[in-house]
Amino acid sequence: MARVYPQAQPHQLAQASPSSPTSSTTLQREVFTIWMKSLVLNGNGCAVYDSGGRLAYRVDNYGCRRGEEAFLMDSGGRVLFRIRRTKNLLMLGGWEGYKYSASQQEEPAPSFRAKKKQPKIFSGDEACQVTVVNADGRCYRIEGLVCKPAYKITDVVGEVVAEVKRKQTASGVILGEDVLTLVAEPNSDLSLVMALVVLCGMMGHSM
Template identity: 45%
Template sequence: MAKVHPQAPLSSSSPGYFTSKQETFTIWMKSLILNGHGCTVFDSNGQIVYRVDNYDSRGRAKVHLMDLKGQILFTILRKKSKFLGVWEGYRSSNGKEINLKNTPRFQVRRSFKGKSACKVIVGLDKNQIQQYRIESWSKGKSACKILDKFGRLVAEVKRKQSTCGVVLGEDVLTLVVEPFMDHSLIVGLLVVYGLINRKL
């Protein structure tokens, strides 16, 4: 089997979540756990920076976005709603299970109107609430883009191409994140998008 990112060994160094330049990641829609569901995210050097491992089934109601060491960054929960799917992301401050009595860091609601696949609210516990939307532009529901409330591009996901222009399989994606965005938050939002579309 071909390697998704063959040029660099695994690293245990913790990544910075913000950078002042555009960053590119590779998302492999596979878990590192045998017979598990999830995804693995590599940085531009081929080092694993984020992972999601579901042991039971796709589309679980509770998943953890972790770093390479298995420290929890976000716990993502599906809330029961009569009409719309609602997901909430709780940031972990100590890398362990979070207190669900805390206010979630973000909320994602599935949208059935217009071009938006999902509506996102970030910063539910603060006065400065940020709003985003996730738009799907692929029949396979893998490729998408995240826009802010003014329609500016924040992040984009599409099928990965090799250096010689060959498009890789549907389970290998490129994520491009614009400067000064929290990479872990963007990956958390994409995890919800994958859960909604039963890709994880």
């Protein structure tokens, strides 16, 4: 299926869409529900809902090959991040994230770069680690199980910034692997956290 705005570039999408009330930084712990289902027919992505059940973010790759490119948008469809697999041979096996603002006039420089470190073969450890360095030099790590929807995002000193796991109902029933809970800790950059969640989905080829 064609893109919603088939002729537009990401910075043009940002100008064409209404602003969102979603805050970029949370002052308290925030809980979101991630439904691993694109809102665009034949797309690969997800929808993110806040604790009140309102759409907070949406993600889609608009028919691109899974793991190659995806767009993080606010509830109004404004592009916040474009995440893509890098074509740079020096970053082979890496990804880059580009952050957009409502006044963006041209393609920005990468806001973060990420590299996945595979677990050692026959080590008995399924955990993989992703190192993310953003434009201001801050470093984040994503640690979890290979091909499992359970991981943590930590900062350079090891403090947990956000955690993703399968959603559990109030009665204790664990839902399917396509329904997740995202917990973002206070003072987290929500758009960056969501971009890293998208990155994990791309690495796992779920979007």
